[in-house]
Amino acid sequence: MRVLGIESSCDETGVAIYDTEKGLLGQALFSQIDMHARYGGVVPELASRDHVRRVLPLIRQVMDEAQTGAEQLDGVAYTAGPGLAGALLVGAGVARSLAFGWGIPAVAVHHMEGHLLAPLLEDEAPDFPFVALLVSGGHSLLLDARGLGDYAIIGESVDDAAGEAFDKAAKMMGLGYPGGPRIAALAQQGNPGRFRFPRPMTDRPGLDMSFSGLKTFTLNTINDLGGAEALSEQDRADVARAFEDAAVDTLVIKCRRAVEQTGHRRLVMAGGVSANGTLRERLASQMDKRGVRVFYPAPQYCTDNGAMIAFAGALRLQAGEQAALPIEVRARWPLDQLASL
CATH class of the missing domain: 3.30.420.40 (ATPase, nucleotide binding domain)
Structure with a gap:
């Protein structure tokens, strides 16, 4: 199973493609740190606008890097929460639109489950x-x-x-x-x-x-x-x-x-x-x-990134989970409310 993952919960736009047989095929990350540093912290509206600018170019970049066309993808995973509502909606909207257009399932990923599972990307998991x-x-x-x-x-x-x-x-x-x-x-x-x-x-x-x-x-x-x-x-x-x-x-x-x-x-x-x-x-x-x-996790997977979302999404898609039709994000989402698979 080959999954495109999109992370946009806060101030970093992350995109990756993970294959359950071949591993991580490509990833890209854009950090907004320089933009927010002048304000001393994350400005939610600026974060959302920057995700709009970055996410599609990053998806094209990663698909080229992974030599993967839309017809080779089996699903799209996206961060649905917790995080900044506006930022989450950017990633969710793009992910669900692509999945609908490509005729493949989408799955909503909990941001902290992505972090939790990131060490499983390593050789010794x-x-x-x-x-x-x-x-x-x-x-x-x-x-x-x-x-x-x-x-x-x-x-x-x-x-x-x-x-x-x-x-x-x-x-x-x-x-x-x-x-x-x-x-x-x-x-x-x-x-x-x-x-x-x-x-x-x-x-x-x-x-x-x-x-x-x-x-x-x-x-x-x-x-x-x-x-x-x-x-x-x-x-x-x-x-x-x-x-x-x-x-x-x-x-x-x-x-x-x-x-x-x-x-x-x-x-x-x-x-x-x-x-x-x-x-x-x-x-x-x-x-x-x-x-x-x-x-x-490896240092590059400690901060927010698309690889952990693609990986977590692949595991949930393999278990038969898919996102419901309405696009829903959750600024607050207790981790113990996730469905056990």
Whole structure:
């Protein structure tokens, strides 16, 4: 089965073609980061308009790269949520129109299931069941993944997502947008002993997370140093190091509890924050001590991309799922509401 995948949930237009026998045949991604950076974050209307400009040229590019004509496609997969409603509608409208015109089925894909399944694109893919940590700018979830579509949420952030907290902390330090990679790079130069930030909600049982208090502690520390304008480069590096250490330790502690609670010996981590090198290193170290194997997507599949949507869509089309006639997108869509296949 050969599937065209379209991702347009936020600020990246991703297109890919996945073949269940031959693997990934082609992919392309356009990021809107430069456009949104001047505003300090994503502007939804601008994002939607840019998806309109980019999606069809990217589809042509990928079909040429994959040497695939419309007659060779067996389905079209698209992100139906969660995400920005206007951006989702662009991808959904194009996908459904192409599927109708080509006479092939379409399937709606949950954005976070795409991230969840991205590590399965690798040569050494995890088998179900496993614990999954999904960490991105909009979501921080711990899941008991028992099979395709069979996901139980066992922990989540009660306020800011981890990636959102990284972006906001970076903005406080005057680092610009997006903040996660910039904090990670700056933290490498930081003194680990200068500041000690709290590890929220780790002093009580449970798997839920919170990053709002960590964000507030970061702001208070910056203000104690005289404000963002008064920070030296070493001050910024030290604050970045303290923030990253606290966020990473919080996620690792919650993952350790999750594998102990479920008894699973496999852990999947995906989403934009999963590219953080410090998080990967500490999580691997802690899980190795417990005999738990950790799986990650390749770096290019950590951020939003069409490959994960084409792959997830292919699995659902193979299981017989198709999108209903009305075009529907969902800005909010709990992952545990997906149909089990």
